[in-house]
Amino acid sequence: MMSLKRKATDVASTEVKKVKQAGITSFFGQPKAVGIASASSAPNGVHTSTAMPKFDKAAWVAKLSEEQKDLLKLEIDTLHESWLAHLKDEITTPEFLNLKRFLKQEIASGKKIFPPQEDIYSWSRHTPLNTVKAVIIGQDPYHNHNQAHGLCFSVRPPTPAPPSLKNIYIALKKDYPDFEPPPKNGGLLTPWADRGVLLLNTCLTVRAHEANSHSGKGWERLTQKVIDLVAQKRTGGVVFLAWGSPAQKRCSGVNGTRHLVLKSVHPSPLSASRGWFDCGHFKKANEWLEQRYGKEGIIDWNLNVPPEKAGI
Numbered sequence: 001m002m003s004l005k006r007k008a009t010d011v012a013s014t015e016v017k018k019v020k021q022a023g024i025t026s027f028f029g030q031p032k033a034v035g036i037a038s039a040s041s042a043p044n045g046v047h048t049s050t051a052m053p054k055f056d057k058a059a060w061v062a063k064l065s066e067e068q069k070d071l072l073k074l075e076i077d078t079l080h081e082s083w084l085a086h087l088k089d090e091i092t093t094p095e096f097l098n099l100k101r102f103l104k105q106e107i108a109s110g111k112k113i114f115p116p117q118e119d120i121y122s123w124s125r126h127t128p129l130n131t132v133k134a135v136i137i138g139q140d141p142y143h144n145h146n147q148a149h150g151l152c153f154s155v156r157p158p159t160p161a162p163p164s165l166k167n168i169y170i171a172l173k174k175d176y177p178d179f180e181p182p183p184k185n186g187g188l189l190t191p192w193a194d195r196g197v198l199l200l201n202t203c204l205t206v207r208a209h210e211a212n213s214h215s216g217k218g219w220e221r222l223t224q225k226v227i228d229l230v231a232q233k234r235t236g237g238v239v240f241l242a243w244g245s246p247a248q249k250r251c252s253g254v255n256g257t258r259h260l261v262l263k264s265v266h267p268s269p270l271s272a273s274r275g276w277f278d279c280g281h282f283k284k285a286n287e288w289l290e291q292r293y294g295k296e297g298i299i300d301w302n303l304n305v306p307p308e309k310a311g312i
Helices: 008-021 057-062 066-071 073-078 081-087 094-108 122-126 163-175 190-194 219-233 245-250 281-293
Strands: 033-035 054-056 134-138 197-201 239-243 260-264
Touching: 054 057, 054 081, 066 073, 066 094, 073 081, 081 122, 081 219, 094 219, 122 190, 122 197, 134 219, 134 245, 163 281, 190 197, 197 219, 219 245, 239 245, 239 281, 260 281
Parallel strands: 134 197, 134 239, 239 260
Antiparallel strands: 033 054
């Protein structure tokens, strides 16, 4: 098993540049028809899967009604096309459009929503579908300022790592004694996302200072589709890290022969003492990935990357 001290800063910097080349600014121009890359062409694509067909985004957008274009502007502009190509039918369902109407009303009434709109789908841009090696499933976004930015468990600097994330670091340190967390007690997990770890919350938005305020409004259906999509399309196999019973229920339909599902209690201080610290998930994930894909499949869990290089 490799050491985590393998020039993590250089690796993260390179991978972030690759993501930024298709970053958020590229989604605000006129939509274009693009080929969704197969796994073999992914930056960290060690998984084999069926090549995805070309997605003519412009043609799809042209068929939308004016109301749909208005309600789905965020998805059109910021949801990475590797995901949009497969979620386009889901986001035009009455259920999802009702969710977008609800969010529009929340904003119109002056409610502060987290994460910022441009970050709601940041998970899709940091981890395109064809790069997914592992999936970590969260629950509700953080609901205070300068915390949530679209990746579960992750917070932007200078916000310190929240308690659950600190417990994640402790478990990681047991698996890899040379693990280094982000600088200055930070909690930025973009290096993981850029290395193929899909950091997906079950609910993608929340009202400021009101936990679970957007639960049951429709996000759960979409994010379940995302999980199912990974399980269906990443045919070479990925690791699902299911912490706590809600996350485990989300993975109940995952093929345990094709994929690895690792289950544990949630790292929250309320439950971590019941087995979290010795779960060994990070090392188990890498051992399984290495067995399947060789050294290239291994995830570098190190996080000691300067924020300016970590793709905030």
